[in-house]
Amino acid sequence: MKIYDDKHIKNVVFVGAHNSGKTTLAETMLYEAGLINRRGSIESRNTVSDYHEVEQEKGNSVFATPLHTEWRNYKINIIDTPGLDDFIGEIISSIRVADSIVTVLNGQHGVEVGTEIIWNYIDRYRKPTLFVINQIDHPSAKFEESFKSITNLVGNNAVKIQYPLIVDGSQCIVDVLKMKMYKFLPEGGKPEKLEIPEDQKDTANYLHNELVEKAAENDEKLMELFFEKGSLNEDEMRKGIKAGMLNHELFPVFCMSALNDMGSGRLMGFIDNVAPAAADLEPEQSTDGKDIIPEKNKPTVLFIFKTVHQPNLGQVTFFKVKSGELKVNDKLVNSRNGETETFNQLFIMDGKDRKPVNKLTVGDIGATLKLKFTETNDTLAEPGHEMTIKPIQYPQPRYRKAISAVNNKDEEKLSEALKKIHSQDPTVVVSYSKEGKQLIVSCQGELHMAIVEWTLNNIHGIEVSFDKPKIAFRETIQRSSNANYRHKKQSGGAGQFAQVHMKIEPWFEGIDEPQGFNIRGKEEVDLPWGGKLVFYNCIVGGAIDQRYLPSVMKGILEVMEEGPLTGSYIRDVRVMVYDGKMHSVDSNDISFKIAGAHAFKEAFLNANPKLLEPTMELTVKVPEEMVGNVMTDLQSRRSIIQGIDSNDNYQILKCIAPEAELYGYSTDLRSLTQGRATFKSVFSSYQPVPNNVQKELVNH
Structure with missing residues (x-):
């Protein structure tokens, strides 16, 4: 396979709302470039991108899928992403490693909800972005309304590179950068290149001039040239458009029909000639603020952006080469754990197909198998040049359920399977609620949870059930209360005896010390579940030996772990132990622990307990x-x-x-x-x- 240098590698991610046509566009681009000899379809379940069984069953993308195509001496790495925001983690990680974003719109609907949500992340990363209004040949397509929805989203810096036209019943695209019209046969493919019709020249010239002005605005030299000549040539316009995309202040708009293969070649040409490469972007930064220079003669640094666990392959790790070159058998150090990984194999991935390569250069995206100590968000670098690239920030979960295996024997297997699911998708968060005694799975939404369930059932063979998570309530008190408890137990030899008198009160930050007690000792316990227990020794005259007080407190803490109202943790209470009795033979630690627990429980129930x-x-x-x-x-x-x-x-x-x-x-x-x-x-x-x-x- 041909090795491309960093100037001829372009990494683009296809994003857009559900049913905008991203997967079909990726399929068409691979077909146009000759990398596949027939186009698959969503309906036939045979696209290169949507190869996972769950995607074919559900009829939509669930995972971000890396692909590549080659067009006119350029390599274009494509990541096809899902359109539903339940899978936003897949989209964010792809945006992070892209050089340019291709935002695909359904020409019938324009900017949709999914587009708006994704745009927030594109805008946050300030990635160069172009828009594609797809399905222009659909009877319900509304190009102008779709373009207006783009300007509503990104402002007036959206600029038309193309617009659709019907001429003599044929679908055409007018390109105002090249000032040509492309006329397509009904089956699409390579178009006939024609002059722009007379009745369209005024419109095309107006849009061309607008494009020239927008291009000139982004480069001082081009602006001077524009004032001097009154126009720019095509190469100068390309330079200005690229500068505007890099500034995140110019958003080119294309039109096409991915399904009927109209316009994909021109889009690939623009990605080759204009869209920024990795070397054009601002350098990635390490966590300590150092720039990682994207040059092949620098030390090798990789960023892991995606992990996939495949039953027949094991762990597949996807990475972007941030600097240097990576060769087969290279050894790199993981900055998170200091472990050394050996890259025994390198691949370019096209869906499930692996194409072995001997090396990958800076700016390229590749994959390897069976790394032992590496996960998504890790940085690997040459020994002696370790650094950590700023990690991808994933959104917080929005939907959670308690999960358990239907068969108790599968509980351990379930735990291991969920670890793999989290490794593959960090937006699936797994935790254990000690209070509710439940395993909790948190994710982005109902559909996301359905995919988790499908994966457990079909990939790991575990049948699971879901429940509503129990709420972690707390218990406390609203007034003071006194109680005493005598514990007495007599059996054959030594018996058990302890009596404890205590007063309990609500505790809050800044509260005055208790009045009316001879305070001889104080212990503050920061409770693991939040809040405090403040324990006072107020014993006078040796009614209870000092050595038994830790046992009294231990009994209180045991009750606080399972409050009498709902079994929830108790917090924010102070206890004054001020009197009691003991026996020279029968008193011991266990007796005072029991007496302390019973006295505290009784006092708690009489202190107007409150649930939090x-x-x-x-x-x-x-x-x-x-x-x-x-x-x-x-x-x-x-x-x-x-x-x-x-x-x-x-x-x-x-x-x-x-x-x-x-x-x-x-x-x-x-x-x-x-x-x-x-x-x-x-x-x-x-x-x-x-x-x-x-x-x-x-x-x-």
Whole structure:
């Protein structure tokens, strides 16, 4: 296989809403370049990109799939991504390693919800971006409306390179960069190159001049040249367009029909000649702020952006060469764990097909098998030149369920399978709730969870069931209370005896020391589950020997691990042990532990116990016209609106919401806003549960 230098390697990622035609476009580009001799289709389940069984079964992309094509002495690495934001992790990791983004729109709908969500990430990374309005030959296609939706998204820096035209019943594309018209046969393929018709020259000239001005704006020398000549030639325009894309201030717009092979060759030509390569971008930065220079004579550095576990292959690791060159049998060091990895094999991947290569140069994307110590987001570098590239930041999960194996014998197998799923998709987060005694899987949405279930069933052979996660309530008290407990047990030899008197009170930061007690000792315990226990030794006259007090506290802590209201953890209590009795023979540690536990439990129940619930700081981004419905829904969830900010055509709602009321919120919000709203949540604090809710929970 031909080895390309860094100036002739272009890495593009196809993004766009569901059904915009990304996979079909990738298939058409591979066909046009002669890398496949017939085009597959989604319906026939035989595309190069959607090769996973689950993708063929569901009829849509689930994973980001690296491919490549070769066009006029350039290598174009393509990553075809899913269109549903449940799989946003696949999209983000692909955007991270792309040099340019190709955003594909369905010409019938223009910018859709999925496009808006993805654009937020493109904009955050400020990646060079072009737009493709696809399906222009569909009877319901609306090119001008689609273009207007692009300008609404990115502003007036969107500029037409092409527009569609029907001439004598044939689909044509007018290209205002080359000032030519391409006329296609009904079956597509190589077009006939023609002069622009007379009745289109005014429109084409206007758009050409607009393109010239936009190109000139991005380079001072070009601007001077433009003022001097009044125009720019095609090469000068290409230079200005590239500069604008690199500045994230120019967004070229193309049109095509990927399904009927109209316009893909011209798009590939633009990617070759104009779209930035890795060497054109700002250098990647290490976590300590150093630039990683993308040159092949520099030390080799790789960034791992994707991991796949395949039943027949094991772990497949995808990487981008950030500097230097990687050769077969090279040894690199993983900066995260210091382990050395040997690259026994190197591949270019086209879907499931592997093409062995001997080396990969800076800017290229490749894969290898069976690395032992490496995961997504790791950096590998030459020994002595170790560094860590800033990791991909994945969004927080929005949907969670408790999971268990139907067959108890599969529990260990389930745990291992979920580790592999997380390794492959870091947006699937697995945790264990000690309080609820549940294994929790968190992900991006219902469909995402369905893919997790499918993978467990079909790849790992584990049947699972899902439940609602239990809420991690806390228990505390609202007033002071006294109690004493005598523990007495007599049997054959030595018996057990202990009596403990205590007072308990609510604790809060800054509280005054307790009054009316002779405080002889104080111990503060920062509880693992949050909050505090403050324990005072107030014993006078030796009623209880000093050595038994740790046992009393141990008994209290045991009760605090399983509160008497709902079995939840107790927090924020202070205890004054002020009296008691002991026996010279029968008293021991276990006796005082039991007495301390019983006295504390009794006092707790008499201290007006209160249930606390976890609340979340919720931020919802919602289109202006849908704010009312979303606010009404939030208020029905016992949420407290704390503020509203504006952001373009969106409103940002900030509120505090009980975690118990947010189960299924991802699905409900999507339904309420046709998928146009997004949200994120982080833990806020524990707050008292309303009395009616507490009563229901305690009686449950």
